[in-house]
Amino acid sequence: MARIVQKFGGTSVADIDRIKHVAQKVKTCLEAGNQVAVVVSAMAGSTNQLVEWAKQIDPMHDAREYDTVVSTGEQITVGLLAIALQTIGVDARSWLGWQIPLLTDDVHSAARIEDIKADQIIDRLEQGQVAVIAGFQGIAPDGRISTLGRGGSDTSAVALAAAIKADRCDIYTDVEGVYTTDPRIMPKARKLDSITFEEMLEMASAGAKVLQTRSVAMAMRHHVKLQVLSSFTDTPGTLVQNEEKQMEKQKVSGIAYSAEEAKVTVVGLPDKPGIAAKIFSALAETHINVDMIVQSASPDSQKTDITFSLARSELEKAVTALTRLKTELAFVALVHDDNIAKISVIGTAMRTQSGIAKLMFEVLSEKKINMQVISTSEIKISVLIQADYTELAVRSLHDAFELDKID
Amino acid sequence: MARIVQKFGGTSVADIDRIKHVAQKVKTCLEAGNQVAVVVSAMAGSTNQLVEWAKQIDPMHDAREYDTVVSTGEQITVGLLAIALQTIGVDARSWLGWQIPLLTDDVHSAARIEDIKADQIIDRLEQGQVAVIAGFQGIAPDGRISTLGRGGSDTSAVALAAAIKADRCDIYTDVEGVYTTDPRIMPKARKLDSITFEEMLEMASAGAKVLQTRSVAMAMRHHVKLQVLSSFTDTPGTLVQNEEKQMEKQKVSGIAYSAEEAKVTVVGLPDKPGIAAKIFSALAETHINVDMIVQSASPDSQKTDITFSLARSELEKAVTALTRLKTELAFVALVHDDNIAKISVIGTAMRTQSGIAKLMFEVLSEKKINMQVISTSEIKISVLIQADYTELAVRSLHDAFELDKID
Numbered sequence: 001m002a003r004i005v006q007k008f009g010g011t012s013v014a015d016i017d018r019i020k021h022v023a024q025k026v027k028t029c030l031e032a033g034n035q036v037a038v039v040v041s042a043m044a045g046s047t048n049q050l051v052e053w054a055k056q057i058d059p060m061h062d063a064r065e066y067d068t069v070v071s072t073g074e075q076i077t078v079g080l081l082a083i084a085l086q087t088i089g090v091d092a093r094s095w096l097g098w099q100i101p102l103l104t105d106d107v108h109s110a111a112r113i114e115d116i117k118a119d120q121i122i123d124r125l126e127q128g129q130v131a132v133i134a135g136f137q138g139i140a141p142d143g144r145i146s147t148l149g150r151g152g153s154d155t156s157a158v159a160l161a162a163a164i165k166a167d168r169c170d171i172y173t174d175v176e177g178v179y180t181t182d183p184r185i186m187p188k189a190r191k192l193d194s195i196t197f198e199e200m201l202e203m204a205s206a207g208a209k210v211l212q213t214r215s216v217a218m219a220m221r222h223h224v225k226l227q228v229l230s231s232f233t234d235t236p237g238t239l240v241q242n243e244e245k246q247m248e249k250q251k252v253s254g255i256a257y258s259a260e261e262a263k264v265t266v267v268g269l270p271d272k273p274g275i276a277a278k279i280f281s282a283l284a285e286t287h288i289n290v291d292m293i294v295q296s297a298s299p300d301s302q303k304t305d306i307t308f309s310l311a312r313s314e315l316e317k318a319v320t321a322l323t324r325l326k327t328e329l330a331f332v333a334l335v336h337d338d339n340i341a342k343i344s345v346i347g348t349a350m351r352t353q354s355g356i357a358k359l360m361f362e363v364l365s366e367k368k369i370n371m372q373v374i375s376t377s378e379i380k381i382s383v384l385i386q387a388d389y390t391e392l393a394v395r396s397l398h399d400a401f402e403l404d405k406i407d
Numbered sequence: 408m409a410r411i412v413q414k415f416g417g418t419s420v421a422d423i424d425r426i427k428h429v430a431q432k433v434k435t436c437l438e439a440g441n442q443v444a445v446v447v448s449a450m451a452g453s454t455n456q457l458v459e460w461a462k463q464i465d466p467m468h469d470a471r472e473y474d475t476v477v478s479t480g481e482q483i484t485v486g487l488l489a490i491a492l493q494t495i496g497v498d499a500r501s502w503l504g505w506q507i508p509l510l511t512d513d514v515h516s517a518a519r520i521e522d523i524k525a526d527q528i529i530d531r532l533e534q535g536q537v538a539v540i541a542g543f544q545g546i547a548p549d550g551r552i553s554t555l556g557r558g559g560s561d562t563s564a565v566a567l568a569a570a571i572k573a574d575r576c577d578i579y580t581d582v583e584g585v586y587t588t589d590p591r592i593m594p595k596a597r598k599l600d601s602i603t604f605e606e607m608l609e610m611a612s613a614g615a616k617v618l619q620t621r622s623v624a625m626a627m628r629h630h631v632k633l634q635v636l637s638s639f640t641d642t643p644g645t646l647v648q649n650e651e652k653q654m655e656k657q658k659v660s661g662i663a664y665s666a667e668e669a670k671v672t673v674v675g676l677p678d679k680p681g682i683a684a685k686i687f688s689a690l691a692e693t694h695i696n697v698d699m700i701v702q703s704a705s706p707d708s709q710k711t712d713i714t715f716s717l718a719r720s721e722l723e724k725a726v727t728a729l730t731r732l733k734t735e736l737a738f739v740a741l742v743h744d745d746n747i748a749k750i751s752v753i754g755t756a757m758r759t760q761s762g763i764a765k766l767m768f769e770v771l772s773e774k775k776i777n778m779q780v781i782s783t784s785e786i787k788i789s790v791l792i793q794a795d796y797t798e799l800a801v802r803s804l805h806d807a808f809e810l811d812k813i814d
Contacts, residue, residue, distance in 0.1 A: 016460060016464060019464065020464065050483065053423055053483075053487055054486070054487065054490060056423045057423060057426065057427065057487060057490045057494060058490050058493070058494040061493075061494075062489065062493055064500070065486040065487075065489040065493075065501055066490070068486035068501050069482070069483050069486035069487060069490075072479035072482050072483050075475060075476070075478075075479050075482070076457065076476050078475065079461070079472040079474075079476035080460055080461065080464060080472075080476060082469065082472045083464045083465050083468045083469055083473070083476075084464045084465070086465070086468075086469055086472075087468075093471070093472070094472055094475050096475070096552075099551070144506070145503075
């Protein structure tokens with residue numbers, strides 16, 4: 001007997017028929033002799049409607065009121081799923097964030113989980129009752145509803161799995177698992193049977209949208225074994241687990257991409273200490289997340305250039321913030337490009353195998369794709385390229401690393 | 408300075424523009440120097456959708472889960488209205504039933520309010536903050552969300568007004584107040600400036616849908632002065648208050664009707680004690696509300712007939728329940744008619760003035776409308792007639808009692 005957390009996203013509970021289908025999946029898991037806690041998102045589309053209403057009234061809405069409004073999406077699905085379970089003879093009850101309670105900090109709309117008082121849930125699980133838990137929400141120290149930010153239901157599920165010491169956390173989604181790359185642009189993409197936490201983390205932060213970065217980091221920290229699988233089929237998914245448990249040893253596990261990047265170069269900065277700090281603290285104060293950073297000083301001048309990448313949606317804010325600092329920073333020009341993609345090759349095998357960067361650069365160069373910025377970590381190599389070449393780059397790299405074949 | 412509770416129903420908050428309009432009304436009331444608590448319903452139509460979903464999954468759904476689902480409608484409007492108020496410079500915060508807390512009994516989906524711990528609300532009101540309170544919901548002793556049943560927001564508003572010792576409770580609706588009768592069938596119907604609690608109670612239970620019976624009874628018990636007015640115009644509404652405060656002294660205050668009644672006659676019952684008790688306890692166990700009851704025994708026989716009226720929608724259930732008891736009750740036949748209307752003439756002046764029943768019966772007889780059952784209270788006379796004559800009866804009585812004129 002195992003204790004399992006099952007998490008179903010918005011598309012899996014998008015209408016009444018799908019909610020009934022989820023109830024069957026939960027029942028099957030329970031009847032296999034497991035204890036089951038289910039975490040659900042709002043019905044697909046419903047949260048968008050709520051967000052839209054709040055924005056229509058005031059784009060700068062009070063985050064506490066916003067949380068009160070948007071948390072209703074999950075409140076509806078937990079009630080409906082509990083009813084659907086009871087109807088097919090499964091003892092079940094819904095739990096809202098404040099009822100558990102799932103305690104968060106006071107950063108409404110982007111709250112962090114501080115603690116989950118899981119005693120009641122564990123008691124009920126041991127009595128055979130299914131706990132149907134509203135994802136994405138908790139209660140803040142002010143006694144009001146908090147939300148974890150968009151996509152926070154994955155994080156809720158992993159945090160709950162850690163709190164109740166679950167044997168596994170199954171993340172049901174609309175794809176069959178984690179793929180070597182996006183099957184929509186590379187038909188030969190192959191579903192991975194397993195992947196390490198570190199690789200998954202790099203995949204998520206490099207643009208693979210199957211799991212939230214935050215939830216993977218939390219699973220890694222708390223040693224929660226994750227499985228990503230489809231709620232529409234019965235095929236096994238992809239296990240995300242510690243490296244030592246990996247059976248499969250690929251050179252490279254996957255190619256991730258993000259086609260919605262932008263690049264900014266601050267040209268002709270005086271080459272002296274503290275300049276980079278000023279730039280990035282100004283951006284941080286404006287809540288802009290900077291991704292890759294490269295500084296290049298020509299040895300024969302007092303000037304230096306700093307290039308960084310960021311989400312395309314934040315480009316305008318970044319340019320405005322930096323333009324305001326032009327005199328203070330004494331730079332010559334600000335060059336930006338909003339048609340940038342980031343391509344990443346990911347694999348823990350990079351630690352021990354050489355030649356991966358070499359192959360990557362050769363493939364791109366052969367296809368005449370210019371690499372504008374390169375950045376590497378222990379298990380990942382990322383490059384920025386013109387967004388027009390995204391598909392070509394992904395397909396060529398997938399072929400070159402033979403990701404459609406199992407080693 | 409007064410302390411006012413304003414209650415806005417579903418049509419008043421049906422979309423974002425109307426929510427903004429409500430915010431303006433609240434601001435006006437606040438700027439007139441009042442302390443303001445607002446109770447809101449769900450956006451019109453949204454609760455129906457939620458109820459429909461729950462029914463689609465299981466018509467016999469768990470009431471606790473149902474409450475979790477349907478209470479989200481009000482949760483959305485309080486958040487949105489609080490944002491709308493803040494946007495126009497009004498300090499406001501939303502309050503859910505469990506946050507206040509508004510304590511109910513454990514009869515989920517039809518809960519009764521047991522207590523409102525209003526200290527926090529009063530503190531905030533005194534600091535000038537508007538309290539935006541979710542109607543229709545509370546928290547049950549099991550720590551889960553409870554709802555008061557459909558239309559319960561009026562009751563929430565009155566209970567809150569009593570708890571915070573409000574000077575007045577303004578019920579905003581889509582009509583301009585309480586009318587002498589339904590203006591849709593009698594164009595000469597006149598809006599009343601005021602009406603007594605007792606009259607309002609009889610009007611509500613006799614079919615005038617402007618206020619919930621339950622909320623009027625509660626207002627009367629707690630001496631909460633009510634005002635019914637339109638959220639779409641700025642004209643004064645109708646005050647509902649104690650009789651001694653009434654300035655206007657009409658013979659009759661209004662004609663109410665309910666065209667969706669049915670009548671059942673249990674024919675040929677043995678005329679012995681305990682028979683009526685058996686019938687009505689059987690109906691009560693099936694949760695059927697019986698309205699008017701008449702028993703008629705002919706002195707020369709051992710048999711008696713019992714006739715009662717009830718909502719048309721409950722006729723089938725009642726017939727089934729009674730048919731099951733045929734042997735035990737030893738009656739001869741069950742006769743029923745589902746095309747019945749109840750017409751009521753209401754006015755506290757009946758206590759002191761005679762001739763009202765006489766005039767009512769004369770008018771109906773003149774129009775050849777047969778009265779099937781008659782029932783009277785201290786301030787009301789109700790008759791059952793064939794539903795086809797509803798409009799004719801209402802118009803004739805309205806004219807005969809000269810309700811279009813002020814005495």
